[in-house]
Amino acid sequence: MKIVSVLNHKGGVGKTTFAGSIAQALALSGYRVLAIDNDSQHNLSALLGTGVCAPCLQDVYRADTEKAKALLLKSIRKTELGDLHIITSSRELCDADVSDEFHLKNVLDSCGIERYYDFIMIDNAPGLTRLQAASINACDEIFVPTELKQFAVNGLTEMEQILAERFPGGGKITRIIPNFYKDTKRHNTFISALQALFPGRVTATVLPVDNVFDEVVTEGKVLFIHRLYSRGAAYYLKLMHELFNLNEDDVWEQVLDKRKERFSEEARERYFSQQQAKKDAA
Numbered sequence: 001m002k003i004v005s006v007l008n009h010k011g012g013v014g015k016t017t018f019a020g021s022i023a024q025a026l027a028l029s030g031y032r033v034l035a036i037d038n039d040s041q042h043n044l045s046a047l048l049g050t051g052v053c054a055p056c057l058q059d060v061y062r063a064d065t066e067k068a069k070a071l072l073l074k075s076i077r078k079t080e081l082g083d084l085h086i087i088t089s090s091r092e093l094c095d096a097d098v099s100d101e102f103h104l105k106n107v108l109d110s111c112g113i114e115r116y117y118d119f120i121m122i123d124n125a126p127g128l129t130r131l132q133a134a135s136i137n138a139c140d141e142i143f144v145p146t147e148l149k150q151f152a153v154n155g156l157t158e159m160e161q162i163l164a165e166r167f168p169g170g171g172k173i174t175r176i177i178p179n180f181y182k183d184t185k186r187h188n189t190f191i192s193a194l195q196a197l198f199p200g201r202v203t204a205t206v207l208p209v210d211n212v213f214d215e216v217v218t219e220g221k222v223l224f225i226h227r228l229y230s231r232g233a234a235y236y237l238k239l240m241h242e243l244f245n246l247n248e249d250d251v252w253e254q255v256l257d258k259r260k261e262r263f264s265e266e267a268r269e270r271y272f273s274q275q276q277a278k279k280d281a282a
Contacts, residue, residue, distance in 0.1 A: 001114040004121050005139035005171055008146060009162075010155050011126035014179045017213050018145045019123035020047040021223055021236050022243070027084035028224050028258045029240065029251050031118040034076065037089035038135050039125035045088040047217060048079045058090040060107060061097040061134070068103070069111040081222065085117075095130040105138035128162055136163065139171035143243070145179045145207070148190040157197060174201060175243055181206035205239045208232065225259045 006019040016039070023035045037044040042052050055075045060068045075087045100106075108120070122135045136142065144159075146152050160173055176198055178191055194202045210232035216223045223233050237255070241248045 001117055002119050002141070003108070003139045003171075004119065005124060005135045005142045006121060006145065007124050007132060007135065007142050008144050008155075009126055009128045009132075009159050010147075010152060013147050013152065014145050014207070014213075015126075016043045016047060016123050017217065018143075018177065018179065018207070019121050020044055021213075022143075022240075023048070023084055023119075023121045024081060024222055025224055025236055025240055025251070025255070026119055026121075026244070027081045028255045029246060030254055031083065032116060033084045034113070034117045034120045035079075035084065035086040036120060036122045036135075037086065038093075038122050038131055039089055040091060040093040041125065042089040042091065042093075044123040045086065048084070048086050049220060050077045050079060050086055050088055052090060053077050053088045056088045056090045056093075058093045058097050060087070061093075061099075061103060065103070065106055065110065068107045072107055072111055072113070093131070098130040098134050101130060101133040102137050104134040108138055128159070128166075133167065133170075136167045136170040141174040142171045143175045143177060144173055145177045146194070147180055148178055148187045150190070153190055153193055153197070156194070160198075173198070176202045177239070178202065178206040181208050203239060203242045205235060205242055207235055207239070222262075224255050225262050228255065228259055 006015050008015055023033050027033045045052055055071050060072045063071050076085045079086055124132050124135050181187055212227050212230040212232040216227055227233055237251055240246045240251050
């Protein structure tokens with residue numbers, strides 16, 4: 001089992017959309033995935049269709065290790081994708097809930113969660129405070145979506161220094177993903193700068209500016225099912241190869257099969273709903 005923390009101490013870089021989309025793509029590729037919403041704004045919980053549920057991650061943080069193990073397992077919720085589950089956040093989640101920055105790691109290590117999942121994806125709020133510290137200490141590696149702006153590039157250098165100083169045993173930045181990309185000289189210059197600063201860790205696949213991401217969030221749709229032929233989905237599927245060494249063609253075929261199954265299920269549900277409506281009308 002691999003635990004990935006999606007992190008950037010700067011806000012507005014697309015962390016939640018990235019975390020949710022990657023979790024969905026992994027689940028549609030046949031992997032068992034647990035998403036953890038470590039952000040009081042609980043946008044990942046909304047994106048994956050569950051909303052805030054109880055018990056939740058805040059309850060896990062507040063309990064002692066023995067109680068927290070049972071609470072973590074009780075907090076797991078199904079999403080509309082069979083192989084993707086989530087532990088939701090809470091509107092009240094805050095740094096004060098984290099009394100021990102290794103608590104989440106200890107609970108995950110001791111509750112046997114590796115029997116049920118291949119990947120855990122942890123979405124985080126901006127910053128590097130106690131909540132993010134819990135995620136950093138619990139994860140195997142850190143993925144960093146980033147804007148292509150000077151402050152963002154400077155911030156990543158600072159972020160890596162802080163991680164090295166404060167979390168020597170925690171997850172390390174293994175992949176940096178350029179987001180909101182436009183094929184301009186300015187954006188290409190920033191990508192070159194990132195590649196020079198973080199050799200071998202900047203993905204060759206960039207995520208473009210695409211309205212499809214806002215559409216699926218607004219409509220509560222799954223990108224790889226309802227917008228599979230969009231530009232944004234194509235780039236994410238390419239990214240899966242880089243991040244997880246998955247064959248792009250195999251991923252495409254698996255996602256396509258799941259998409260067909262989903263549409264067939266929706267068609268059956270509509271049919272039976274229509275038949276029931278006719279019976280009720282009669």
